Each structure stands twice: as structure tokens, then as C-alpha cells.
Amino acid sequence: MAISEIGSDRPGTQAPAAGARERTVSRPGMLRRDSLVTGAKAVAGIVGLFVVWELLVIIFDPPEFLLVGPTAAFQELFERPEYFATNTFVTLQEALAGFALGTALGVLCGATLHYSPTIRSFLYPALVAIDTIPKVALAPLFIVWFGFGFESKALVAMAIAFFPLVINTYDGLSSVPHELQELARINRASQWKKMTKIEMIYALPSIFSGAKISISLAVGGAVVGEFIAGSEGLGYVILLANSQVDLPSMFAAFIVLAAIALALFFLVDFAGRKLIPWKNHAK
Known part of the structure; x- marks a missing residue:
């Protein structure tokens, strides 16, 4: 019997290959999800910057010729x-x-x-x-x-x-x-x-x-x-x-x-x- 056939009869041999295929197939989806998360964090950071900027102007109330x-x-x-x-x-x-x-x-x-x-x-x-x-x-x-x-x-x-x-x-x-x-x-x-x-x-x-x-x-x-x-x-x-x-x-x-x-x-x-x-x- 060939070595490859012997390996195929062993229990659990096929499971890792299937798992590897699942990881390979799901990889693009994971990349898209990571991109969305990264984009959401970037938007949240920009919005947070604007909020902090506006709060500083409200709190310190500088003249309009210095800061708005x-x-x-x-x-x-x-x-x-x-x-x-x-x-x-x-x-x-x-x-x-x-x-x-x-x-x-x-x-x-x-x-x-x-x-x-x-x-x-x-x-x-x-x-x-x-x-x-x-x-x-x-x-x-x-x-x-x-x-x-x-x-x-x-x-x-x-x-x-x-x-x-x-x-x-x-x-x-x-x-x-x-x-x-x-x-x-x-x-x-x-x-x-x-x-x-x-x-x-x-x-x-x-x-x-x-x-x-x-x-x-x-x-x-x-x-x-x-x-x-x-x-x-x-x-x-x-x-x-x-x-x-x-x-x-x-x-x-x-x-x-x-x-x-x-x-x-x-x-x-x-x-x-x-x-x-x-x-x-x-x-």
C-alpha cells in the first residue's frame, strides 16, 4: 500500500486540510472585515478630534480672530x-x-x-x-x-x-x-x-x-x-x-x-x- 494511502486512513488526517481550506476561503472576508473596522476607527478618531476642538473653543471662548x-x-x-x-x-x-x-x-x-x-x-x-x-x-x-x-x-x-x-x-x-x-x-x-x-x-x-x-x-x-x-x-x-x-x-x-x-x-x-x-x- 502506498504511503499516501496509509496516511489517508489515519483518523483526523483530513480534518486539518479542511480547516486549512476554510481559513484560506475565509481570508478575503477577514481582510474586508478588518478594513471596515480600521475605517470605522479612523472616522471615530476624526470625529473625536472635531469634538475636542469644539469643546476647547466653547470652554475657553477665545476671540474669533484667534480661534474658531x-x-x-x-x-x-x-x-x-x-x-x-x-x-x-x-x-x-x-x-x-x-x-x-x-x-x-x-x-x-x-x-x-x-x-x-x-x-x-x-x-x-x-x-x-x-x-x-x-x-x-x-x-x-x-x-x-x-x-x-x-x-x-x-x-x-x-x-x-x-x-x-x-x-x-x-x-x-x-x-x-x-x-x-x-x-x-x-x-x-x-x-x-x-x-x-x-x-x-x-x-x-x-x-x-x-x-x-x-x-x-x-x-x-x-x-x-x-x-x-x-x-x-x-x-x-x-x-x-x-x-x-x-x-x-x-x-x-x-x-x-x-x-x-x-x-x-x-x-x-x-x-x-x-x-x-x-x-x-x-x-
Whole structure:
């Protein structure tokens, strides 16, 4: 009698396999349930923050030119929805364009640093030096080069979103296990197949981690550009409200900016979960 047949006659042999199948089948449901719980906690945390903010304003009753509560900010949003929607759309366009450019250039530059040690020895220190320069200082230079329009704000957003993707792409490609490298060599895989089938796929989680950082930074970069030379957008709304000591409008713009950054962050996180499902199942 075969060994497999002997094993199958033993009592309780099939039960673990069935249990394993049950766990495998129920795993997607568990992930969805965990996501819902996480989302509910996030919403509860945001609501709690607004409640604490409102209570502090009620208790200490500061002058309106120093601090207003979230109810005043939301009232401003509801009274002028078109004004905030129009300026939000401008900032969102600039942030998304800057993020797209920063992602493409960041991944390309990170891959270049990994695959070319000669270029890395020259370029990496220069990139670190440039990244240490405050982007507010670079914004006027972009405006001189590209004018006061959409392009200069998008490029400021790109400059801020660029560096995290460079570092995360380089680190992701550099962390491919030696065993996988040897497997590709044994199977005589070409450099292109090695890069596309092993290294870039292995680096995807790291790249998406950098993208989640960069998308929030891109929103801030668009606002920085609008601070320097903007006639529209949420950065311009904040500057205008500051000049008029209009705190409800200012805090309303802050809330919209936070909502945009949070929504884009979760959108990138959702895309990462769909494109790299093996990372979730490995947990």
C-alpha cells in the first residue's frame, strides 16, 4: 500500500486540510472585515478630534480672530460651496500632476541609482543635497522659469513628491533576496526579465509606501506654489483669509486640504492592495 494511502486512513488526517481550506476561503472576508473596522476607527478618531476642538473653543471662548471651532469652518463651507469647490479643483489638479511627474521620475531615478553604481556615486549625494533645500525656497525659482500658471505649481508639487519615491524605489530594488537573484541566474534570465519579473515586482510594496508619503506631500507642494504666486486654489484662499483675518474661511480651507490628502492617501493605499495582493495575504 502506498504511503499516501496509509496516511489517508489515519483518523483526523483530513480534518486539518479542511480547516486549512476554510481559513484560506475565509481570508478575503477577514481582510474586508478588518478594513471596515480600521475605517470605522479612523472616522471615530476624526470625529473625536472635531469634538475636542469644539469643546476647547466653547470652554475657553477665545476671540474669533484667534480661534474658531469646526462648526464655524463647516458653516463657511456650506455657505460658499462653489467658491471652495472651484479652488479645491485647482489645487487637486496641481497636486495630481505633480504626484504623477514625481512618481514617474522618482521610480526612474531610483532604478537608475540601483542599476548603475557609477551614476549612483555621483548622483545620490547631489539628490540628498538638493532635498535638504526647503522647497519654499525653490518655488520662486520655478515661477521665474515657468511663470505664474499651472505648470510652476505642479512642478513645486513634483519636487516635493519626488525624493521619497527615489529612496523607496532604490531600497526596494536593493532588498531583493540573494536567493531570487541566484534563481534568475541559474535559469539564465535576461536582465530585462530579471528586472520586470523579479526585482520590480519585489520592490512594489516599497514603491507604494513611498507613493503614500509622496501623495500627501504633493498636496502641500501645490499649496506652497499657490502661496508664492497664486490667484486661485486653496493656498490662495488661505492667504486671502489671512489678509482679512477671516479664520472661518482659513480653517475651512485647512479641513478641505486635510480631506484631500487623506482621500488621496487611501486611494493610493487601495491601489497598492489591488496591485500587490500577496503582501496582504502574507500577513
